[in-house]
Amino acid sequence: MTVPAPNNIAEHYAGMNPTIAFVGAGPTTIYTLNALIDHASVPFNLTIFEEQAGVGRGTPYRPGWNDPAMLSNISSVEIPPLAESLVEWLGRQSNERLVRLGIEPCEIDDRAFYPRLALGEYFVDQLHALIDRARRKGIDVTVRTNCKVIDASSGPVGMTLSVRPKRGPSFEQAFTHVVLATGHQWPAEPEVRPGYFLSPWPASALAGIPPVPVCIRGSSLSAIDAAVALAVMHGEFVEAADDMLSYTPLPGTDAFAITMISRKGLLPEADFYFPLPYEPLAVCNREAMARLAEDGGGDLLNRAYMLFRQELTEADPDYARRLQVAQLDLEGFAERYFAERMATPTFAWAESNLREAQANYEARYTVPWRYAILRMHEVLETLVPHLNDEEFEHFSRFLAPVFIDDYATVPHESVKRMLALHRAGKLDVIAVGEQYRVDSHTLEGGATLIKDGERTHYPVFIEAMGQRALRAKDFPFPSLRRQGVIRDVNPANGDSPSRGIVIDDAFHPISEDIPEDQIFCLSLPFLMGRHPFIQGITSAHDMGEVVGERLAAAIGRCHDDNATLVERTAA
Structure with missing residues (x-):
């Protein structure tokens, strides 16, 4: 052309206004x-x-x-305002509209998390x-x-x-x-075979799932969304006196239970308190990434990781000493970052982490290492177009999961719901590692999980790995x-x-x-x-x-x- x-x-x-x-x-x-x-x-x-x-x-x-x-997993203070901020908009809505949207008028706060449908309006x-x-x-x-x-x-x-x-x-x-x-x-019709769903959306497509064992591949926010949608169809969450939740199943739903599977078997951590706008980074900042991209030298990812490691060490020396960050290469850091959580029962860690996050919110305390990693994910992202294929694969396998785990935290209410489902015997999360297979072409519908020679069939299987x-x-x-x-x-x-x-x-x-x-x-x-x-x-x-x-x-x-x-x- x-x-x-x-x-x-x-x-x-000529003579026409531009058309967009x-x-x-x-x-x-x-x-x-x-x-x-x-x-x-x-x-x-x-x-x-x-x-x-x-x-x-x-x-x-x-x-x-x-x-x-x-x-939603974004609070009002994080949403860039338009004609008005989310909290300002909520503040001028009628009580009737707020209640319809699932919001208690007395609980409006710029650090609160609200239903997705409220953000839509x-x-x-x-x-x-x-x-x-x-x-x-x-x-x-x-x-x-x-x-x-x-x-x-x-x-x-x-x-x-x-x-x-x-x-x-x-x-x-x-x-x-x-x-x-x-x-x-996403596919318009997620149930591509009987009992096998390529995505948890639209949520209305899950409405017909009976109270049977369900497997969800994924354990992040997408999987939590699917679990919550299923849970409220077959029971209800009830406020408890200790600021926790309980889950009450409906009669006739004894068979209903959810198993989440993921490589590491971890739930997302609870949203943590941090100041906005972001405080500047001292070492691993955009200017440093621009210099790395421009100097034409090799080993780009490793040199960026050295700056990441230095920034993290200066931000939180105690955390760096505990993990021995100075001795860790990129692969070693990624392994050490997740090691303690993977060695702890999933729901015990989730409960402890929730208490810590709640206390930090109350005290307005920011965990330095979490905040440093949060700010650096946007900085390191600017280097991605300049990585060669081998470095890109390395980044995607080791460093990106750390960043995603750090920034993709979830509302405290979401963690409470997962804990409530687990206490009710309705939710488990298991680690499947890399060596497993899912057979979704079964005569009985759903899918079969094949791991270590064992086969476990689920009448309903939902893919909830997020957008790829x-x-x-x-x-x-x-x-x-x-x-x-x-x-x-x-x-x-x-x-x-x-x-x-x-x-x-x-x-x-x-x-x-x-x-x-x-x-x-x-x-x-x-x-x-x-x-x-x-x-x-x-x-x-x-x-x-x-x-x-x-x-x-x-x-x-x-x-x-x-x-x-x-x-x-x-x-």
Whole structure:
């Protein structure tokens, strides 16, 4: 494809406002639109396409997709504010609405965790406020719900979207700029075989599961969500006097029990107290990572780990001495980090860790080593695109699990629920290591766990490992694959690890065949090879800031080109 000179693009759109499309209307679009409105100085036409009947929630916060009992794992203080913070929004809601959302009005706090559906309603209101603000600035906004974008293709002067409405004929529409923000990618029907579920979402799909033994592969937040959804179908959690919970099964549910399996057999730890905004790092910071990436030397991951180790030692000398961090290479540190927990019964550790986290919250005390690792995960992530394949595999196997364990803590209420289920004899967590197999093609349905020569059949088996990184072949817009705009960092037919699609730091797919700023890809599963920790609301905000500012600059250039063309024509 031959890209025309910039003046041809201007001539094509002479006298027209730039046209921008957002595909998807969840938090990523909301934060990108917020940044775009902040930075835009000239009017433009905006169309938002959403497959669902309403806008703003995105998959993680949508009714039906999530059970009302499911909690978000981000507190108000961590959510970047839009027109208002989450706590401010909650504070002006009626008691009736709060109770409907499962929130006690007297317990609203910026450090509290709220049901996912409550965050969904917050984001709906924030998007509508953003649209009103955009229109007041002269931006022409069209919202098209119940419209599925089934394809996108790149041309020399814009993008063409193929759209299939829920009602009415399909159509195509061209735009100067497109932002793909399609979010997580899960199967629409998770029960792919009787009793075997490829994901725990939508939660409504689990509603028909009878009170039978259930196995959940995974033990992180996704698995906890599945366990909670099942538990409230077959019983109820009851507040106890000691600030704990008990679980009361419904009559006729004696056979109901959940087994979570994971390599290490660990539950996530309880959310810990830390100050925001982040305090600066002394050694292992972004500037140090930039110097490592620029100096061209080898052994990049190991040199970064040396800085990680030094920062951790300076932040918490007692922890460093206890683990003997100074003597540990990367593999050794990863093993030592998990060793004490793996040697302790899972639920005993969970109960002790919960008490510690509760006490630290009460005292507003920050555990230094936890906070240091938390801040460093975003710093080390900036180095990932510069690692060679061997280093990337090493990072993914050893260091990434440490970071994920540290930042993917869960609400205290979630830990209480897991403890309550265990005390009621309804939950166990077992470590299966690396050498096991799951046979999901059984005549009796569900799946069979095969470990050390033993076979254990479960009538229901749920995969709950969270979103995995996807390759270009899974990209939902086939024309962009055929055009070579969307392609893998590493070919799928090689032995190299999957590292996502080829994008730059501004989230453009890298291709010589498309003009600058024509397309931005913010679809999370395809970015995780370059940005392995990119899931969540804070990531949506950070991506939105980058893309919103770039879009505003592109709109300004288009406006200036039009003005120049008009002057030239008049002359």
